[in-house]
Amino acid sequence: MGKHINILSVIMKVGGENLASKELLDLLNDAIARELQVSIQYMWQHVQWSGVKGFAVQEELKKIAITEMKHAEAIAERLFYLGGIPTTKPTEIFVGKTLKEMIERDVKDEENAIKLYKEIIEKALKEKDQTTAFIFEGILKDEEEHHDFFTTLLEEI
Numbered sequence: 329m330g331k332h333i334n335i336l337s338v339i340m341k342v343g344g345e346n347l348a349s350k351e352l353l354d355l356l357n358d359a360i361a362r363e364l365q366v367s368i369q370y371m372w373q374h375v376q377w378s379g380v381k382g383f384a385v386q387e388e389l390k391k392i393a394i395t396e397m398k399h400a401e402a403i404a405e406r407l408f409y410l411g412g413i414p415t416t417k418p419t420e421i422f423v424g425k426t427l428k429e430m431i432e433r434d435v436k437d438e439e440n441a442i443k444l445y446k447e448i449i450e451k452a453l454k455e456k457d458q459t460t461a462f463i464f465e466g467i468l469k470d471e472e473e474h475h476d477f478f479t480t481l482l483e484e485i
């Protein structure tokens with residue numbers, strides 16, 4: 329019995345420690361804060377759109393907002409598994425008044441996400457954490473699509 333407890337505590341120790349560096353955990357929380365931010369940002373932009381062009385993009389904004397929420401959840405699950413606690417605080421949200429103002433900001437936020445997620449993939453691979461890298465490769469692909477959508481849209485506003 330005593331032996332079992334010892335083995336269990338060793339496994340728990342291994343499970344609770346050294347799975348990821350503090351830097352990687354902080355980067356994952358940074359990613360969560362940004363996902364929460366854009367999820368709310370796009371949702372409120374979806375609600376506050378204006379003009380004919382706004383009408384044409386509102387459904388897409390709603391779809392992207394939901395995707396960002398799913399990203400936040402996926403990253404939070406990974407962070408929690410690695411021993412971190414997911415943040416509940418989004419980074420600063422910017423809704424904007426005109427559609428142009430909204431989309432200009434969204435392009436920047438997607439650019440920042442792409443930059444951050446490339447950094448996370450690189451860091452995860454350096455720590456031999458292929459799973460985190462794999463998760464972020466999937467998310468990165470979505471962010472590149474969002475970036476493409478927003479930049480194309482901006483050309484027409």
Ligand SMILES: [Fe+2]
Pocket residue numbers: 363395396399441467471
């Ligand atoms: Fe995202």
Ligand SMILES: [Fe+2]
Pocket residue numbers: 366396438441470471474475
């Ligand atoms: Fe995105």
